[in-house]
Amino acid sequence: MSELEKKDEELKEQTQETAEVKSEAKEEKKETVTEEKKEESTKKEPFKNIHVIVVTSGKGGVGKTTSSAAIATGIAKKGHKTAVIDFDVGLRNLDLIMGCERRVVYDFINVIQGEAKLNQALIKDRHVDNLFVLPASQTKDKDALTYDGVEKVFRELDDMNFEYVVCDSPAGIETGALMSLYFADEAIVTTNPEVSSVRDSDRIIGILNAKSRRSELELEPVAAKLLLTRYVPSRVKKAEMLSVEDVQELLTIPLLGVIPESPDVLKASNSGNPIILNAQSDAGKAYEDAVERLLGNEVPLRFVTEKKGIFGKIFKK
């Protein structure tokens, strides 16, 4: 190797080393920033009144918003002062399902950024007393949500004597989803009876155990419960769908409820009336049962076996 070639080699190595050091420094800086972000928000005092429930899933389109609307409505119907918050910044939907989209003036981000007071943004539900909706913003700015801002809103809800705060998580495991679960005491892991949904739910359970405020403060872990939605017993029988038992075996968290697939759900969403208010619908009844269990009452599982047709009923012993 000539002297010149040697120099060239050395220079290359040095450049590589510098690049590595730079990238390590960058990594470290990134970690410090995340730590700082958490530090700001990890206030040790527990909330006085509110019990925070996140409706989460990892996977998209499994029924989180439908379930948030139904469960928040069910809890409020039982007399508890409840707020339901849409964390899906940029893609708000909860206001539609709750039927209050025309009354949205201010939103969650406006409150976090100090552009509106919390009581200006909270929309009183038109179906049930004790229920308030905090809509998401349509902004594209994903950084608008901050741990500090979310905590500020929760502390204010706490001071306003709310009892339950239901957080409708966006899909995925990015900022919005992480923020929505961070302060949770309890998680409703919404899952469809299919492998990809179960896998994403498993991932979310891991995140609940590692990245929630409860895990960071080494408190009792977030109570994660399984809500199996869009269940079709006839398809389970034909082995086209995972059974309740299959899913429970894979996820090993207690079962909160099983919601059958029902065309009533889409009708309910389109009319802005949460499905739980439809007392004729099996899906509505199944949500009622889930709310009972959430509030600590034991109720048997329904709608997990195939419905008997007219002949089945006649020949039933």
Ligand SMILES: Nc1ncnc2c1ncn2[C@@H]1O[C@H](COP(=O)(O)OP(=O)(O)OP(=O)(O)O)[C@@H](O)[C@H]1O
């Ligand atoms: N039990 C059910 N029976 C029939 N359709 C259902 C049921 N639950 C939810 N759906 C339908 O599934 C679709 C997705 O529901 P929803 O918007 O609640 O999911 P999501 O998890 O909030 O979605 P995203 O991840 O996009 O926020 C909707 O069209 C809804 O009507």
Ligand SMILES: [Mg+2]
């Ligand atoms: Mg949703």
